[in-house]
Amino acid sequence: MSHSHDRTISVEALARVEGEGAMHVEVADGRVEQVQLRIYEPPRFFEAMLRGRTYLEPPDITARICGICPVAYQLSAINAIESLCGIGTPDGMPMPDGIRQLRRLLYCGEWIESHVLHIFLLHAPDFLGYQGAIEMAADHRDLVEMALRLRKAGNQLLEVIGGRAIHPINVRVGGFHRAPTRTELQEMVPELLWGREAAIAAARLVAGVEFPDLDQSPTFASLRPEQDSLPPGATGYPIEDGRLVTNSGLDVPIAAWPEHFHEEHVEHSTALHGRMTDGGTYLVGPAARFNLNADRLPAEIADLAAEVGCAEAVTNPFRSIVVRAIETVYAFDEALRLIDAYDRPETPAVEVRPVAGTGHGATEAPRGILYHRYTLDEEGLITDAVIVPPPSQNQPAIEEDLLEFVQAHLHLDDDALQWQCEQAIRNYDPCISCSTHFLDLTVRRR
Amino acid sequence: MTTLVLGVGHPDRGDDGAGAIVARALEDTEGVVARIVSGDPSSILTDPLWDTAERVVLVDTVRTGRRPGTVHRWSGQRLLEHLPATGGGTHDLGVATTLHLAVALARLPDDLTVIGIEGTSFEVGHPPCRPVRHAAAMIAAALAREIGDPEPDDVVQVAIRIVDLEVGVDAEERGDVRLGES
Numbered sequence: 001m002s003h004s005h006d007r008t009i010s011v012e013a014l015a016r017v018e019g020e021g022a023m024h025v026e027v028a029d030g031r032v033e034q035v036q037l038r039i040y041e042p043p044r045f046f047e048a049m050l051r052g053r054t055y056l057e058p059p060d061i062t063a064r065i066c067g068i069c070p071v072a073y074q075l076s077a078i079n080a081i082e083s084l085c086g087i088g089t090p091d092g093m094p095m096p097d098g099i100r101q102l103r104r105l106l107y108c109g110e111w112i113e114s115h116v117l118h119i120f121l122l123h124a125p126d127f128l129g130y131q132g133a134i135e136m137a138a139d140h141r142d143l144v145e146m147a148l149r150l151r152k153a154g155n156q157l158l159e160v161i162g163g164r165a166i167h168p169i170n171v172r173v174g175g176f177h178r179a180p181t182r183t184e185l186q187e188m189v190p191e192l193l194w195g196r197e198a199a200i201a202a203a204r205l206v207a208g209v210e211f212p213d214l215d216q217s218p219t220f221a222s223l224r225p226e227q228d229s230l231p232p233g234a235t236g237y238p239i240e241d242g243r244l245v246t247n248s249g250l251d252v253p254i255a256a257w258p259e260h261f262h263e264e265h266v267e268h269s270t271a272l273h274g275r276m277t278d279g280g281t282y283l284v285g286p287a288a289r290f291n292l293n294a295d296r297l298p299a300e301i302a303d304l305a306a307e308v309g310c311a312e313a314v315t316n317p318f319r320s321i322v323v324r325a326i327e328t329v330y331a332f333d334e335a336l337r338l339i340d341a342y343d344r345p346e347t348p349a350v351e352v353r354p355v356a357g358t359g360h361g362a363t364e365a366p367r368g369i370l371y372h373r374y375t376l377d378e379e380g381l382i383t384d385a386v387i388v389p390p391p392s393q394n395q396p397a398i399e400e401d402l403l404e405f406v407q408a409h410l411h412l413d414d415d416a417l418q419w420q421c422e423q424a425i426r427n428y429d430p431c432i433s434c435s436t437h438f439l440d441l442t443v444r445r446r
Numbered sequence: 447m448t449t450l451v452l453g454v455g456h457p458d459r460g461d462d463g464a465g466a467i468v469a470r471a472l473e474d475t476e477g478v479v480a481r482i483v484s485g486d487p488s489s490i491l492t493d494p495l496w497d498t499a500e501r502v503v504l505v506d507t508v509r510t511g512r513r514p515g516t517v518h519r520w521s522g523q524r525l526l527e528h529l530p531a532t533g534g535g536t537h538d539l540g541v542a543t544t545l546h547l548a549v550a551l552a553r554l555p556d557d558l559t560v561i562g563i564e565g566t567s568f569e570v571g572h573p574p575c576r577p578v579r580h581a582a583a584m585i586a587a588a589l590a591r592e593i594g595d596p597e598p599d600d601v602v603q604v605a606i607r608i609v610d611l612e613v614g615v616d617a618e619e620r621g622d623v624r625l626g627e628s
Contacts, residue, residue: 138550144550
């Protein structure tokens with residue numbers, strides 16, 4: 001039954017998201033009582049697997065958690081371990097500029113690949129009225145061809161710096177196994193220049209679609225690099241490091257994470273749910289990053305953001321596709337800046353000696369903050385590991401958003417409501433494999 | 447004449463490594479450009495040879511419920527009937543969706559063969575199971591013969607060497623290969 005006041009809607013398998021799960025909606029007397037994202041993809045036990053391993057192993061092991069954001073896992077792990085071992089800390093051994101540049105450049109490749117895939121091949125069909133990328137490709141061939149070429153540019157960065165596009169093998173604690181030459185990086189410049197212009201055109205294109213109304217004002221959380229730590233020419237939009245900030249006034253170092261955020265089990269999901277220690281929900285990801293760091297965009301990209309309707313904070317989750325497009329432009333622009341400034345390090349890595357204690361690290365994965373914490377013993381063996389991926393943090397807030405969204409769209413029949421719910425969930429680009437850790441929908445209308 | 451051989455799958459995930467074995471066995475065969483596609487399959491659409499090679503052969507592990515090592519071979523007009531598009535996830539589009547995307551873009555090669563090797567185990571850090579390894583070796587040899595390699599048996603030896611030495615499988619584990627046609 002589609003339009004009764006009591007209703008149950010079940011989405012049994014959501015398309016164009018990663019992983020396996022379901023969505024269940026309970027409606028009674030015309031009111032949405034409950035929305036649950038039921039994640040049933042099996043837990044993956046990476047944290048337990050890390051115990052007993054050496055402090056040098058997390059970058060390679062945790063990279064295997066995700067095929068599209070392995071760099072995020074590698075660099076969050078490295079940040080945690082290096083901060084504990086006194087590398088790149090205010091009173092520790094400085095990290096050479098060349099290694100810092102390569103890490104950020106590598107991460108630009110990952111942002112480009114992930115954002116372009118999501119914008120054009122997974123999310124754009126929603127707004128252009130297609131079931132998927134294949135149906136869209138028949139009418140928008142140039143758009144899809146452009147997306148494939150943009151992704152290739154991102155992959156090229158990953159291959160040249162990381163050794164390969166999936167699960168890079170050139171990354172290590174202390175730096176890289178081999179630092180590419182300046183010439184190797186310069187060879188990518190023409191395609192990156194094309195990519196920046198293509199991404200600008202793409203941002204203007206996606207800004208022109210019609211967005212459903214949904215205004216949310218959650219707590220946004222992201223990283224924000226310290227102004228003093230920025231190298232010359234950098235504007236400091238957060239990617240591979242920064243302090244933890246929120247729009248509710250939090251501004252703390254990453255080591256303070258456990259004091260402000262925690263994870264909890266919920267019965268309907270194998271993925272942990274992230275919450276603030278006061279019990280509140282929060283959102284990480286492109287919109288959070290943008291809303292908290294728009295002032296850190298280069299002037300030309302800030303102007304573009306204003307032109308495409310993002311002059312102020314983005315509170316409609318459906319407009320996240322525009323933010324991703326802006327960030328894609330930034331990733332190309334930043335890659336070009338980094339290549340121009342690249343100073344090949346004398347050695348590709350610095351020596352890192354283990355220190356007993358607990359280290360915290362976080363980076364901005366394409367989907368938001370990825371936090372790692374490792375405890376090492378005197379020999380450098382891991383005795384405890386905690387990994388908090390972006391989708392886990394966003395799930396409670398997504399459920400809250402969906403509750404309001406479903407309530408406003410209860411007039412739709414079940415098929416139409418399911419389609420709209422799937423579209424709403426894709427706003428957050430959830431990656432269930434990372435969070436365990438997507439979508440069957442059941443709506444129960446009673 | 448150039449044949450592009452695409453070995454899809456991850457070399458370190460059990461039976462998923464079958465495509466990589468075939469690609470590596472053929473990489474020195476004249477007239478063949480062999481690539482291992484261990485990431486997003488849609489990346490094959492950005493390979494210039496996808497549009498210019500006279501022939502494209504894509505080898506991947508499949509699961510249809512038949513015995514491990516069973517070989518499926520699809521080509522021609524009916525190819526996509528056997529490979530329904532799945533829509534893709536956030537990580538990649540998958541082989542079938544990539545091929546349907548190629549059709550939508552009017553870029554499906556005229557001469558495309560998809561070879562599927564039935565697999566069952568995809569555990570990280572494990573080699574392909576024996577029937578899958580042997581099917582991969584035999585497919586490499588069969589493709590070498592089709593392509594006109596004068597010594598296709600050498601390809602078998604290369605494939606066995608990859609399996610024995612690099613994947614770490616004991617030679618005594620070898621057995622017969624079942625070749626099937628779907």
